[in-house]
Amino acid sequence: MNEFEQLLGRAVLQLWPELTRDAQEQIFEAASNDPDVRRRLAVLLHDQHPRTAFPLQPGSLA
Template sequence: MDENKFAALLGHAALKVWPELSRDAQEMLFAAAVDDGVIANTLATYLHDHHPRTAHPPKPTALV
C-alpha cells in the first residue's frame, strides 16, 4: 500500500471515532489536518454538521 492509502484509512478512522475523542485530541488532529484558513473553515463546518459533540462551548479562560 502507498502512503495515500494509509492516509485515507487513518482519515476515515479519525472521522469514525471523532465524537469519542477528547477535546484535546480533536484539536490536535484538526490542527494537523489544516494548513490554511479556507480548509480550516470547511473542515470545521463539516465536523460541526456531522458530529454535534464538536460544537462544544469554548474552554474556560479563568475560574469565577
C-alpha cells in the first residue's frame, strides 16, 4: 500500500496548482490531524505553489 500512497501523493503534488481550491482544501484536511504535520505541509505547498497559498486564519497554527 505504501507504494500506491507515494504514487498518489506525487500525483497530487504535481497537479496541486490545477486543482480547485475546494479540492485543495479537502485534500489538505484529509492529509493529517496533527498540527505540526499540517503546518509543515502548508509551508511545503506554499513554497512549491505560491499562487495557491491560503491566507492564514487567526489561530490556525496555534
